[in-house]
Amino acid sequence: MAQSTETTDWVSRFADEVIEESERRAPGKPVVVASGLSPSGPIHLGNLREVMTPHLVADEIRRRGYQVRHLISWDDYDRYRKVPAGIAGVDESWAEHIGKPLTSVPAPAGSSYPNWAEHFKAAMVAALAELGVEFDGISQTAQYTAGTYREQILHAMKHRADIDAILAQYRTKKAPAKKQQQKPLDEAELEAAEGSGAAGEDDGSAGSAGYFPYKPFCGNCEKDLTTVTSYDDDTTELSYTCNECGFAETVRLNEFNRGKLVWKVDWPMRWAYEGVVFEPSGVDHSSPGSSFQVGGQIVGIFGGKQPIGPMYAFVGISGMAKMSSSRGGVPTPGDALQIMEPQILRWLYARRRPNQSFKIAFDQEIQRLYDEWDKLDAKVADGSALPADVAAHSRAVRTAGGELPRTARPLPYRTLASVADITAGHEDQALRILSELDPTDPLTSLDEARPRYDKAEAWINTHVPADQRTIVREEPDAELLKSLDEASRESLRLLLDGLEANWSLDGLTHLVYGVPKVQAGFSADATPKELPPEIKTAQRTFFALLYQLLVGRDTGPRLPTLLLAVGQERVRSLLGE
DSSP states (O other), X not given: OOOOSOTTSHHHHHHHHHHHHHHHHSTTSOEEEEEEEOOXXXXXXXXXXXXXXXXXXXXXXXXXXXXXXXEEEEOTTSBOOSXXXXXXXXXXXXXXXXXXXXXXXXXXXXXXXSSHHHHHXXXXXXXXXXXXXXXXXXXXXXXXXXXXXXXXXXXXXXXXXXXXXXXXXXXXXXXXXXXXXXXXXXXXXXXXXXXXXXXXXXXXXXXXXXXXXXXXXXXXXXXXXXXXXXXXXXXXXXEEEETTTOOEEEEETTTOOSEEEOHHHHHHHHHHHHTOOBOOEEGGGGSTTOXXXXXXXXXXXXXXXXXXXXXXXXXXXXXXXXXXXXXXXXXXXXXXXXXXXXXXXXXXXXXXXXXXXXXXXXXTHHHHHHHHHHHHHHHHHHTOSOHHHHHHHHHHHEETTEEXXXXXXXXXXHHHHHHHXXXXXXXXHHHHHHHTSOTXXXXXXXXXXXXXXXXXXXXXXXXXXXXXXXXXXXXXXXXXXXXXXXXXXXXXXXXXXXXXXXXXXXXXXXXXXXXXXXXXXXXXXXXXXXXXXXXXXXXXXXXXXXHHHHHXXXXXXXXXXXXXXXXXXXXHHHTXX
16 A cells, blocks of 8 residues: 655554554454543543544545444443543432443433443434544443453453453552452542542452452342452353442353453453554553553453553643643533634644644644644645644545545634624624625625634634723713824824725724824835834734724724724724724
8 A cells, every 4th residue: 555645743643553552463354443431521622632633543544445444432332430520410328329331320410421431422423423433442341241252251250360460560558358449549549539430449359359350240239339249260160240230140251241351451351352563552551551652461361462652641731731631611512623623623632743732723723723724724825834734634634535624715813703702693794894894805704704603703702801802882981082182083084085995804903003194194014023122012002092982992803803893984984983
């Protein structure tokens, strides 16, 4: 197969390694990459890196003509470990479900989904569809309850001493059985276990009867607060007691489908079962005894090899600390896609190497981010972009399956946000303003500016505080107008005289910046290098005056956009003509 010409970006380099490794392990078979997500609560933008890293690599491999499977394991058979904060209709009474599989916990109040896991999975599935992520979803509840892993479970039980010996290398102080099961994890441990399925689970060593890598869910209360008391390799008879409700029973493990391998055994078992070649993991897995490191040893017991894959760094939000879904209220991919197009979100993950942390903007930075994207878009179009930037742009706008839907007329995001702010949902007014931005090629329908316009409007409505919204004055500020000195009056006259001839976005930009230059005796076309520093001060003073007269504040949306939004007639009235 021909290699990609995009050899300067991290995605291509990983694709090279994964193809080579896959040919070594399973020649002629589809390349298998994997992600794992636990729908224990809102699946946040940090968890998205667990998906986007293998997705981008898998998509590059598909572009080269290879068959690829991107598996997403939904860890919905994990235990419900704590009541997440910030979820509507969920309070501490939900603690009664702690220890049950996520698919056995009711969905939050008002949800149309059958259980907790399906409720939180659905939002992520919708976001991945919008992002163009192709994957094969695997429910671990379905796998375990169907007996899919029965041979692997029996094999793990048979080799429990070998598994115990590996885990023992990393164990420190072992607590008594009951105390260990109920010991709450501290915040650092919760962070390290986030999304991994590890949080709140012991490693199977808690019981007095010895080590067992399998945890039954109780046949009475459905919780995993159980202890295996005996197991017979020949008959596969397993006895357990529930430390929560006291229930006890003996079952045959070769027929029993209500339990799962403990996390540090479950993960490497799946690597071997699925033949995973590439799977990234969070930086928390770089510590000794982490699930990824221990799994690298345990996977051999199942006849498999550890996947290759980078440790990925955390993703933050502008103005917020590192994300943890255990704390609630963290932004999800769906939240991001409300305010930004999928191409932009893909680009954020594609342009940074996995070991580089980055932040996603929900504040004013989103406007700067869009400016940066639009500049890149223009450079790619005219052929002046650097190869690595071209590659990241390509991965953002299309997949091996084709182009993602995009805005037909991608007007500047900050302009759209200003228009949405000023018009407060009045689409006819928004269209009037946007059609005047470029009189030579007027916008004829808001649909031409969608979905970008809708994203900008959503950002204004959900992330801009009410006291920062723009409200245009109803009447002129007669007192302020009366108090103006002659220089200020002259600046307003110059602006008003030029309105009609410059009524477009570019024209008004030239006009408002030019008035202070003309007043100081310079040409309106003079460049900053040709002007003394005091001109900048005069411009700021002039802008502040216009904002006060138009919206009653010293700042606001970009003045050219604001003037277009207010309209010529009203501008003339508010400026005292």
